[in-house]
Amino acid sequence: MRWQKLLNPNTTTRMALRAACAALLCILFTQHFYLTRGYWAILTALSLITPSLGTSIYQSSMRFIMTIVGCFIGWGIYIAFKYQPEILTLITLIILFIMVYTLYHNFILRMIVTGIAVVILFSFIGGWDLQLLWVRAYETLIGAVIAVLVNALIFPEFAKNNVQRELKLLLEKIFKMADDIATTNTLPELKRLSHRRKELDQTRITLERHYEYARYELFLRKNKSLYYDKLHLEINLLCFYFQAMLNIKISALKYPDSVRAYLAASGTEYYQERIDQELTNLRAIASATQKP
Amino acid sequence: MFKYKTDLLLASKTVIAVLISVALTFWWLNPMGMFYTIYTAASIGLMQAGTSRRAQFLAMLFAALSYIALYILGVYFRPNYFLARALLIPFAFIAYYLPNAGLTYRLPPIMGVIVYLVVMMMPMDPFNPGATMLGMAIGSMVAILIYFYLWYYNAEDELLLIMLEITEAYSNAIQVLLSWTHKSRQLAQDKLEAILHFCEGHIASFEQIKAHPEVFKKHAKFFDATEDALYGISKILWVYIDVLPKLSTMNLRVYFPLIRDTNRTLQLQINRLTIAFEHGFFTRRILHRSLGASRNALSMLTRQQNPRPALSLSEFEAALLKIVKLVESKTHKSSEEIASLRLAFGLLRIKELYTDLKIAETNKGK
Numbered sequence: 068m069r070w071q072k073l074l075n076p077n078t079t080t081r082m083a084l085r086a087a088c089a090a091l092l093c094i095l096f097t098q099h100f101y102l103t104r105g106y107w108a109i110l111t112a113l114s115l116i117t118p119s120l121g122t123s124i125y126q127s128s129m130r131f132i133m134t135i136v137g138c139f140i141g142w143g144i145y146i147a148f149k150y151q152p153e154i155l156t157l158i159t160l161i162i163l164f165i166m167v168y169t170l171y172h173n174f175i176l177r178m179i180v181t182g183i184a185v186v187i188l189f190s191f192i193g194g195w196d197l198q199l200l201w202v203r204a205y206e207t208l209i210g211a212v213i214a215v216l217v218n219a220l221i222f223p224e225f226a227k228n229n230v231q232r233e234l235k236l237l238l239e240k241i242f243k244m245a246d247d248i249a250t251t252n253t254l255p256e257l258k259r260l261s262h263r264r265k266e267l268d269q270t271r272i273t274l275e276r277h278y279e280y281a282r283y284e285l286f287l288r289k290n291k292s293l294y295y296d297k298l299h300l301e302i303n304l305l306c307f308y309f310q311a312m313l314n315i316k317i318s319a320l321k322y323p324d325s326v327r328a329y330l331a332a333s334g335t336e337y338y339q340e341r342i343d344q345e346l347t348n349l350r351a352i353a354s355a356t357q358k359p
Numbered sequence: 360m361f362k363y364k365t366d367l368l369l370a371s372k373t374v375i376a377v378l379i380s381v382a383l384t385f386w387w388l389n390p391m392g393m394f395y396t397i398y399t400a401a402s403i404g405l406m407q408a409g410t411s412r413r414a415q416f417l418a419m420l421f422a423a424l425s426y427i428a429l430y431i432l433g434v435y436f437r438p439n440y441f442l443a444r445a446l447l448i449p450f451a452f453i454a455y456y457l458p459n460a461g462l463t464y465r466l467p468p469i470m471g472v473i474v475y476l477v478v479m480m481m482p483m484d485p486f487n488p489g490a491t492m493l494g495m496a497i498g499s500m501v502a503i504l505i506y507f508y509l510w511y512y513n514a515e516d517e518l519l520l521i522m523l524e525i526t527e528a529y530s531n532a533i534q535v536l537l538s539w540t541h542k543s544r545q546l547a548q549d550k551l552e553a554i555l556h557f558c559e560g561h562i563a564s565f566e567q568i569k570a571h572p573e574v575f576k577k578h579a580k581f582f583d584a585t586e587d588a589l590y591g592i593s594k595i596l597w598v599y600i601d602v603l604p605k606l607s608t609m610n611l612r613v614y615f616p617l618i619r620d621t622n623r624t625l626q627l628q629i630n631r632l633t634i635a636f637e638h639g640f641f642t643r644r645i646l647h648r649s650l651g652a653s654r655n656a657l658s659m660l661t662r663q664q665n666p667r668p669a670l671s672l673s674e675f676e677a678a679l680l681k682i683v684k685l686v687e688s689k690t691h692k693s694s695e696e697i698a699s700l701r702l703a704f705g706l707l708r709i710k711e712l713y714t715d716l717k718i719a720e721t722n723k724g725k
Contacts, residue, residue: 083456106480
């Protein structure tokens, strides 16, 4: 049992092992080729340790491209305001603001402003030139490549596998939920179902996230990708229809008078039709997705 | 302009913390020391793991201490070329492994390792490390003080901001729907999808706050009341995105312009509805009930929204029913259009009823 645990560590431990390997590889690399600013490669590799390979590929490529873009913009700013340190300071503060503001939302913009910030910072402590830009570019590339290699080779986790696992789980839940909604008519049971529907939503969100990253693993063929897009839409709609149906049933049980009953009666029929139709679509798409 | 108000606050606080730290240190600290001070002041504010004041303070203190400790280690081991580099490997491992030990955020140790890396590998030797450490300590203190004493927001305030932002987004969605035409269909759909993604992002933040056991325990009732409204808004937008293109292929074409252009009474009803949404019909009612005692919440509401008279639930319901009736008469009470209309409007009603029901039950339980 203990050996099994050691051979199959959790995601955090896997990431820790990858980080250690990435640090080791970067140090060996910078030693071997006498890279004077090896910290850029190590910094890049350490910050690109991610839970799955797809994420790593996406973030590494974006980091490399956006760093170069940022460095060029920063260089332009540096040339324009070289002799006006007040303006450079003001720009640094604006960049700091943008960096913090985009920390959790916009990876690409964050990478660009980080590139600009590095140039301005170096201009304060020693100057910036084309040579430094070139060094930063290839060291970032080295770090990014090492990060991808480590993520691919050391206890790798593939977003593609996660997609398959989550999708299977989600489909099972959806079909079970559809059966349960059709047959349940008591208030406590309906409330329990409503809670389960929220869990369903969480699984859907997790699936979408894994799927986005799986796109970058290049294992998804074009037609499969199309099927997943359709699945995404169908599942979203079904989740909504389930909740609507549950709400209507609960309202009808609790408020059996006038408008409410009217809405509930016509709504139940309407949504049952919709659910049946979407389930048929979902079955067709899911079977197509599972074909090799 | 700024979608994420909580991050706007955080970014502004970070800039202020950096400015104060620089003002306190620039006249006695060297440029490289200034770099570490700015780095510390800017990043400590981001390290607030947890949601209670105490948990946040401890996380920030831990981050500040780890920065200074790793800076000292970097300076100490720097002369020993191989040992300094070899130590980076276990440090990197520990930084990523620590979340296993229960630390919720993995950012502080990683940022600390970056300090060690920079100290150890920068071509120029560290100049006056004692002064730099003092600068870092000052930067940390300033960042912590700014975080807690300038525009501090707790879990309730943050949730409230999320709700208000979603209400605003929802109100925008209503505006898009009102200006819906067949020609601008794609554009409107794109806008709606953008709003939806925005709402879903906020729901994710909501989940994140809720996931903290301490907060959940303290504000269980609040979560209970707001959760459905949040999910409801997001789901309703999905339906709009799905249903409107279908509607545009039917006889009714698109019912919003029809409603808007044909009848003055309807026009009035639509206006009232818009006002209701502008007021944050969902959020306002729920927040007033569940956060009734919170002065913060109420004052924020008043600040964020114009003090116009709100519609009562019965008025809102009456407005909805009038619209349904008028459209029924226009379309000779037939077919799928009415079902679609009910789908669009009726659901809002049912969602609200369901929330009312839950609140009533909670009150009964008391």
